[in-house]
Amino acid sequence: MTLDQIIVTIAGLILSGGLAWYFWFSESKATRIQTTSSGVQETLITVKGGYSPDIIVVKAGKPVRLNFLREETAACSEQVLLPDFHKQATLTPFKTIPVEFTPEKPGEYGFQCAMGMFRGKLIVE
């Protein structure tokens, strides 16, 4: 093996490992939602190439309102699905679209776009 091959090999492996760590093993921060005066747990989720925040912590048994604001026109993110709650919404670009439900049981529930490329997690405590 020549020097350049060794460099390319090592660089490739390090990069691959780094990617794997970044996408799979690093934890992104969870956002805890506050309850508003009307008793609803409400938050704004920006939709642009993904959901941010994408990990949301709520309390069980209290109504949740997720306001989705889609800041892009790419068709991928047009729909948001919460299959566990049988909820879906078509997100009009640059408009806040609320999705409301009440999680009864604690646990982790996913929300995602129609294709499952964008994902978020709702942690119910």
Next chain:
Amino acid sequence: MIRDPVCGMEVESPSEYYSQYEGQKYEFCSSACKAKFEADPGQYISVVSKPGKTTYRVSSDGIERLQIPVIDMHCTSCTLTIEKELKKLPGVKKAHVNYATEQAYVEYLPLEVKTEEILQAIKSAGYQTGQATLKLGIRKMHCACCVTKIEEELRKTPGVLSASVDLATESATINYLPSMAQIPEIKRVIERLNYPAFETGSPVAAVSKAIAEPEDENQKAREKEYRTLLSKFIFSAILSIPFILFSYPALFGLPAQLQKGSDLLRFIWLTMGVISLPIMFWSGSHFYSGALSAIKNRSANMHTLIATGITAAWLYSSVAALVPDIFPSEALADVFFDVVAVVVALVNLGMALEIRAKGKSSEAIKKLIGLQPKTARVIRNGKEMDVPVEEVVLDDIILVRPGEKIPVDGTVTEGSSSVDESMITGEPIPVEKNKDDEVIGATINKTGSFRFKATKVGKDTALAQIIKMVQEAQSSKAPIQRIVDLVSGYFVPTVIIIAMISFVVWYDFGPSPNLIYALVVMVTTLIIACPCALGLATPISLMVGVGKGAENGILIRSGEALETAQKLNAIVLDKTGTITAGNPSLTDMISSNGFKDEEILLYAASVEKASEHPLGEAIIKGAADRSLTLIDPNNFNAVPGHGVQATVQGKQIVLGNEKMMKKFNINLGDLNQRSQQLADDGKTPMYIAVDGKAAGIVAVADTVKPDSKEAIAHLKKMGLEVVMITGDNPRTAKAIARQVNIDRVFAEVLPEDKAFNIKKLQQEGKKVAMVGDGINDAPALAQADIGLAIGTGTDVAIEASDITLIKGSLKGVALAIQLSKATMKNIRQNLFGAFFYNGLGIPIAAGILYPFFGVLLSPLIAGAAMAFSSVTVVTNANRLRRFKAKM
């Protein structure tokens, strides 16, 4: 111009007559008005702040009725919680919460309790109240103080829950209870403050808030996105042609001065490098923005792959064009600008086509939403008035003329007509409607005009429930999707890692020029992978399949129901109301022991007066047809599964089956034989005994629905074991079963034992479907793997059912199963296609075939394959739209 609060005249502002009261300035037309105002300002201000109070809901005793949609009740016990909370309030006379319709009905004294308090009570019970949202455009707002003023005024209006006014967009968003406030009133409130208000669009009821309101806007956004993608495609496609030409000068036999190594070609390459920039950052801008925001979210998607691929190709090519000398060999100084242009062009085209195809996939739900009527001609206080359909309240009398759409669900009170219900039930033949018949909102009145009473409005109407159910089903997950979910989280990063490792392997072990091979392989791998095809495979077919069902009057609850429905092996049909029409009539009377026919009928009918059994109704109707006057029974007692007993005119009457007679030790004599004959004809005989002596038999029979036999034959042909279940006696049951060719019968099953019988079948290792009316059969429907409820009129959201058939025919059952099979087949095709494509495409792109066959994929072909793989998935799903039942 502003309005004088005393006389209501318009006055030029500023007026010389004005007065300050509670920090607000009031202006008047004259000193007289000013004086009047100052004498008692409260009187006039209250007029201003209480505009057009809704009064038509107030009855003579001062009790006001309020109907409030309640959101997010999850169980029947929720209703109790809310009712308890409501009843705690002083002034609330009656509170009833309906779980099925998600409505709270409150009767209250408006003087003792306010609407807000009622709403607050529901909220403090932990639930939300439904509401309608109104958007009004408001002109002539100049400052932020106008905003607060209008908002305050709106909030004071009864029925208005919240109001927010936006100065920038000159509009107000008002949440209100349609039963309490009406749009013209709300508008008047704003106009009274001297701001012209106008409706910007139709008001939207709470049900369809998320989807119906922005539907048009979504359509527009989609259309715009489509056009943008198309122009991006055209731009990059046109540039692709010269790019390809100059990238392979030897291949196209270009003149010598344009061959590799020439200064002219190098200049052209440099130009191409510059022209690539608008291709990448305009035509391909969405790849970069998508990739960037995905990376921020620690995720990766299709955009990441494309962006990485084209960036790598461009960077390499630019270096090769700018400083070819840094490469050790001339062969390495090659460019791939054509890859950049072609990939961007093709992927854009693919995405544009996908938008088009997806639009078709969701057509079914759009059609349903489009069915929603806009206005209703309501008769209030003896006057006809057109109101938006959202403002129709319960018990409104509505007039419908020929050719008009019926606005909400209700019962005919006057007149008759034939109504086309095909849009809801899928049944093409118009249905005759007379007094007391149920009409469904969104259906079309054909011939006569009639009046009807609204029984279901807003989100309770059959159509609203259908839309909700279809949307819920379309957003649910089929269990088969789990495989995809497992893969999709790892897919894109894995592809990037595979691409990188391929680069390393080709660089280390590949043939010369290894750097070029490594680069091409990496770019091809990145580009060929198509996560979208994988992600789309299940949901898109589910959407088309569920939508197709709705078009045919079949409401599939969820993806899970769809997936189970195609695995069924046995189907249990309830006899009454499912196989038969469900409205039995009196057919025979046999009297003995000296009793007369009329006599036994009178006794039987009188006893049945106290019962609610459908067979009893047939007897009562039979007596009424013979103009018999019934007698009120005493000491009524029903023995489930046996019969009834009561005292009529001092005589002890027992009515029921053989078991009932045995229980009372009644000697039946030769009646037994007569009864068996009746049963063999498919009639249901009931013995009657008077004072312990057998008096005769009354028999009722139900007619088999005209297409039941045919439908059952289809179910059998589909390989399903068909079983009949009934509470009726075995002979009658067998007779009916013979008529429709059913071999296996569970007869004399008590209502509560139906579920147990389903379980027995399941223990035989079968996947069992139960078909019933959804009311008496609820436990059996729930026990079955698939519960199919045959809809009764406008009640479509039957809780226990997995599939609801709006139209009463058994053919719907066969259709539902066929549709499930077709949809699941489509999903499997899509999944197979997507997995096969990626599973094969990625390794080939990485060059796995090269060592054996010398085959290497061109990145251009990879781009084309990727672009069309997801279009293929959507197109395949759209094939389901042409689904036709095999009947």
